[in-house]
Amino acid sequence: MRKSIYIAILFVLLQTSLTFAQNSIDSASGRPINSEETLNVTASLLELTNEEIAYLAQKKTIKVCVDPGWMPFEAVSNNKHVGMSADYLDLVAQKLGVNFQLVPTESWPESLENVKSRKCDILPLAMATPGRKTYLNFTTPYIVIPLVIATTKEKPFIADLPDVLHHRMGLVKGYAFTEFLRMEYPEMDITEFDTIYDGLTALEKNEIYGFIDNLTTISYEITHYFSSSIKISGRINRNWELGIAVRNDDPVLLHILDKAVKSIGSNPVQEIHSKWIAVTYEHQFDYSIFWKVVAAVGVVGFLFLSRYRKVNRFNKTLQDLNMRLKESEESFRSLVDNAHEGIVVVQNKRLVFVNPRACEMTGYDHDALLNMETFLPLIAPEARETMMANHLKRLAGKEAPVRYESQFLKRDGTVYPIELTGVLIRWKNNPATLNILSDISERKASEDAVRFMALHDNLTRLPNRYLLMERLEQSLAQARRSRQPMAVLFMDLDGFKQVNDTYGHDVGDKLLKGVAQRVQKLMRDSDTLARMGGDEFVILLPQVDHLSGVETLISRIDKALQLPFQFDSLEVKSRASVGFSLFPENGETAEELLRVADQNMYVVKQKGRSKSA
Template sequence: MQKQGVLRLISTICCILALWCLNPLSAAEPSNTVLSEPEKEFILHNPVIKLGTGQATAPYLFFNAQNNAQGFDRDYADLIEQQTGFTIEFEVGSWGHVQNKVANGELHGLSNIAQSHINQSSYRYSEPYLSLPSVVVVNRMNHHGIFTIDDIQYKRVGVQQLHQDAELLTAELGDVDIVYFPDAYKMLHALVENDIDAAVIDESLYYLSDEMEIRDFISTAFVLKNHQQLHFAFKPNHQILADIFSKAIAAIGPCKTNDLKRHWFRSFDEHNIEFTHAEKTYLYSKKRFKYCIDPNWFPYEANDNGKHIGMTADILALFQQKLQISFEYLPTKSWVETMDRMKNGECDWITLAMATPQRETFLDFTEPYINVPLVIATSHDTDFIADIGILDGKSIGFIKGYAFIELISRQYPEIDIVAVDDIHQGLYMVEQGELFGFADSHSNISLHLQLHGIGKVKVSGRFDEKFELSMAVPHGDTVLLSILDKLVDSLSSQQHQAILNKYMSVSYQQVIDYRVAYQVIVIFSIVTLLILLWNRRIHSEKQKYRALVAELKEKDHKLQIAYKKLEQVSTIDKLTGIYNRRKIDEALKEELSRSQRSDSVFSIMLLDIDYFKAVNDNYGHHAGDKFLVEFAHLVSTNKRETDFFGRWGGEEFILILPNTLLQQAMHKAERLRQIIERNRFTKVGYQSVSIGVSTYQYGDDTETLMQRADRSLYHAKAEGRNTVMGQAEFDFEVNK
C-alpha cells in the first residue's frame, strides 16, 4: 500500500508538470529520454525490436482488415519509438509459442506481462507501463445488491482462466464460487444471462461492452485492491533493453498514458467524471478525506462499534472507487457531537444534512440525494392524524440538533417542540405519556419500534413535506462542494434504488407479536364468514348492476380522455411540450401562497437563450424551433421532479424551485448554465443561456418577485451573456 501511495504521488507530480508544459506561456518542449552512451550504441546497432504477446485481444493489441496492428500496446509502442528511435514490431501467438521464440533469440522480449504470470528469473523487466484495477461487474439489475467485497461472498463469480494475477485475485475475493471462462466475451455473456452473479475483469470491460453492445445491461459494482501491473519483459542478457524501455516509460509519463487509456478503455460515464483542473489539483493534494455521520439514524446511517453502516456507507463506497482516495470515518456518539466536530474543522464533510438558513451560515450543501418522509409516532390509542393542524399545542419530540426542529418550528409555530437526546428516549416518553408524539423518519421509527418491541406506540400520521438531505461541506469550500456534487450526479438511479431496496428490506422485517397474530386470525375468520354470507345474498343483485357499471365506466373513461386533452391544450406549450405561461402563472401563485402560509422559501430562474434572433437568421426558423425543443428537453432532464419548468414566451423560459434558498438556486443555475454551454445541439451547434435568479422574500407578490428575476437577467446580459446573476449581486430597490 505504501508503494502504491508513492507511485500515486509520482503520478500526480508528473501530471501537474505536464499541465504546466501545456500552458501557452511556457515555450519549453518536454525533454527526450536521457540515454547513456552504451544505450545509444545499442539502439544504433539494434534499430528494430521485436516483441511477442499472447493471442490478439482488444483493446490491448489486435489487427484490422489490412492486418495492421492496433490497440493500446501499439499506440504506446509509438510513444516509445518517439523517445528512443527504435522501430517496434509485434508478433502474436500463444504464450508458450512466443516465450519459446524469446528463448531462441527470434524475439527480443514480450509485452503485456505481469511479473507473476511467468518465471521471473527468466526475464528482465521494465518498469510497469500500465496499471489496471480489477473491476467487479454485475448485471445492471444487481439483484443481489453487490456493492462491496462482503456482498460478493458465497456468490458465483466469473474469472478468466488466463488472468495474470489469478492467485492474488483469488485470495482477495475470499469465499466465492469461482467460475472460469476461456475469454472475456463468454464471461460477460454469462453475466448478462444471469448465469453468474458477478465477474472480475480489468478496464477492458468498457471497450468489450461496447463491442458486444451490452453496455446498458451491466454495471460496475466496486474495484478490487488488486491492480495488474503490466511490463515489458526481455531476455536475461538484455538488461540494457529493460533499462531503455524503463527510461522511455518514465519520460512518457502518466498523463499521456491516461490519455491512451481513456481512448482505448472507454470508461463508463458514471466513472469518467470530468473534473476541472482546480478539482484535480485539489484531489491530488489530498491523501484522505475525513467525514462524519449521524451515529444514530439507521437505516440511513449509524455507528456500529466504530464502523460506518447504512445507506450512506454503501454510497460512499461507490464514491471512493471513483476518486481512488481513501475515506476515513470519524466516529461520534451523537448528532450534536457531529456538528461540533464539523464546526471545529475535524470533518471534511457530513454525509447527510438538511439545508436550513441557520446552517447555511457555516455549511454549503450539495444537491439533495436522499428524500426523507417525516412521520409522527403516538400512543396506540390515538386516531389517525389526517390534519397536522390538530397538533397545535401538543408536545412533539424531535432529536436535539436536527434540522427538523428549525423547519417545523417555522412552518408550524403552534406545535410545542421538545428536544430529546435520541429516538429511544423520544419513543419511551411517548409510551409513558410524557409526550403526545415523536417525529422522525418513517424507516427509522418503524425499525426502532420493531427491534425494541414497543407495542404501545404506533405511526399515526405524517407531515406533507418530504425533507431533502444533502452532503455538507465547510462554508466556502467550493472546490470540494463541486467534487461532491459531481459524485452525487454520477450516482445512477439503478445504484440508488438497489441501495434503497437493500436497507428498506431490512427496515421492514417484521418482529412477530403472537398475541396480535391470534387476534388478526380470529377477526379475519369472522370477516371472511360474513363476506361469504353477504356474497350469497347480493349475488343476484350484482348481475343487475354489472351492465350499468360497465356503461358508466365507458362514459367516464371517455370523459377522462376528453378532460386530459383539454387540460393538455390549455397548459402545455404546443412547440416544446413543456408547461405554457398560463400553467406557470398558476404554479407561481400556488408556490407563493404556500410560502406565505408556511413561511418557507422558493426561488425562480428566468432563462433567456443568448442571441436567439441570430440563430433564426443564420439557420432558419425551422432549425430555431428544433433548437427550442432540444433546449426544453435538456433543461427538463436536468431539473428535480419537484421543480416546475415552462416556456415564458419566445426564447425565455422559467424554472420554479420549491424549498430552495438563493445560494442553492445560484448553484443550480450555474450547473445548468454549464450543462447547456457544453451541449451540442443538432442543427445549431453550441449555444449559451443567460440566467436571472430571484428568491421569495417576506411581503413579495408575483410582480415583485418577477421584477427582481427580470432585473437579474438584465444584469446577466449586461455582463456579456452566458452568465448567472442573482438578486444579491446588484442593488435594486423593489417598489413597495
C-alpha cells in the first residue's frame, strides 16, 4: 500500500514541476517552446479555449514597452528589461511558452505612444485610465501600492492632498494618476517631468513644493539619491493598481494574459517582492536536496513525456503516469525520503506514514510519531481546533482549504509557522489525508522585517508617520467612547540645521538618535514617540488627566535635553521647541490635533523655550 502514498505525493509535486519538465524536453530536443504538447498542458492548467491555444501556437513574439526609469518596478538597463515586472513576465512566459521582446524607449510617454501606434503589444505595469482605455485593455491588477507626497525635509507634515493644492506639485508625465489628479483637482498647479529622478531633482532645488508618486519608487529614489534632502511628508488616500495593459485590438491576448496573471501563486510573488524591495535578510536554503528533488522529477517527467509525446489532456497524462509509477517505486521512495518538505498521512486522527523530514521538523523519531494516539500534540494549542476541522471536512468530502498556514509544536516546546497542503487519498482502502508540510519561519521573519521597515523610521527605529496615524486614530476612537482627554505634542529640535552644517550629517544623525533615546525614557508604555522626518517628532499621550500633566512632560523633556550630547571628543548641545493640542478642546480629528500642535510648536519656537503654547 505504500505505493499509493508515493503516487499521490508525486501527483502533488508534479503539479508544480510539470511545466518545468516539459520545457526541459522541448529545449533538449530543439523544438519550439510553444510545441503542441506544451500548449495542451498549458491549456489544461490555465483552462485555455481552443481559440486561445491556436493563438499561442501562431504567436511567436509579444512585443513589450516599459518605463525605462521606474525602479524597482521596471527599467531598461543595457537594452534589457529589468525589475519586478521583468520577473513577473518571466513567470508568464514559462506558463504560456511565449517569448517577450523588449522595444527600448527613452521615456514613459514614448512607451505609451509606441503601444498606441501598435509598435508594442503590451505594457507590463500600467493602470487603467479613461484616456488609456481608448486604445488599451487591462488585466486584473497584480501590484497595488499607495501614493505619497515627498517634500524637502524642512517642510511640515501634510495631512492630505487638499492641504497643498495652492502649492506647485510635481508628477511624472503620462502616469495614470497625473491624469486622475488633473480631472479631480482642476485647480491644482501641476508640473510634469519625464522621470521621477527629474522631479525629485527639481524638488531638491525648491522649484516645486512637493512631488507625488508611489511609496515604493519614491523610497527607492530617496534611499539611493536624495537621503539627505528629501523626505516623505504625507500619504494620499489612493492606491496605484497596476496590471498588464494590452492593445485593445487583441482581445484574445488580453484573456490569455489575464488567466496567466491570476494563476501566479503567493510564493513567487513573495520572492519577487523580497528580491526588489530592500530588506536586509539572509535566507539559508539546502539547494542540494532541492536539486535532487528537481532532478528526480525532471528524469521521471522526461522518461514519461518522451514516450507519450502526444499529450491531449492533462488527466490522461496522470493516468498514464500512474502506470509507470508502479514500476518505479524505489525511485519515488528516494524522492519522498529526500524531500525538503515534511510528508505525513493521517488516518483516523493518527499518523500512519511520515518521511524523515517530518521527523526532523517535529523533533520525534519515526516510531514515536506512529505511536501517537492523535496528531494534535504536533499542533500549537491555539491552532488545533482549526486544524482538526479542516482534516474532518476533507475526509467527509466537504470543501476545505487545500493550502493554509498554521503553527507547529516541536517536542522541545518550540512553536513555529508552517504552510500545510492537504489532499484526500485512499490508504489501505480507507480515506486518509496526505499532507505536505513546509517550514515558513524564514518567510514569516522576512514579512515581519518588511512590516517593521514600513512602520518605523530607519535611523531612530521609532514609529514612523504611518504607524503614528494608525495609533492616533485608535486612541481617538477610544477617547470618543470614553470622553477621556488625550494630547498630541509636536517637537522640533532647535538649531539642528546648524549642527548638520557645522559637524556634518553623521553627527546630525547621532544627535537625532540621542534625542530619541532620552525622550523615549520619559514615555509610558501606552505613549508613542514617533519621528515624522528631519528633526520633527510627535508624542501621542492617549490618556491625560490634566493640562498640568502635559506641561510637566514638556518640562521633563526640556530638562533631559539640557545636558550636552557627547560623541567621542565632540560635545553637542541641543534643545527642542514643543507645542501641543488637547482632545477635544483643540480638535476631534487626527488632522486637526496635529495641525494645532504644529502651529503651537512654531509659536513656542518664536517666543523661545521659556514660553509655552
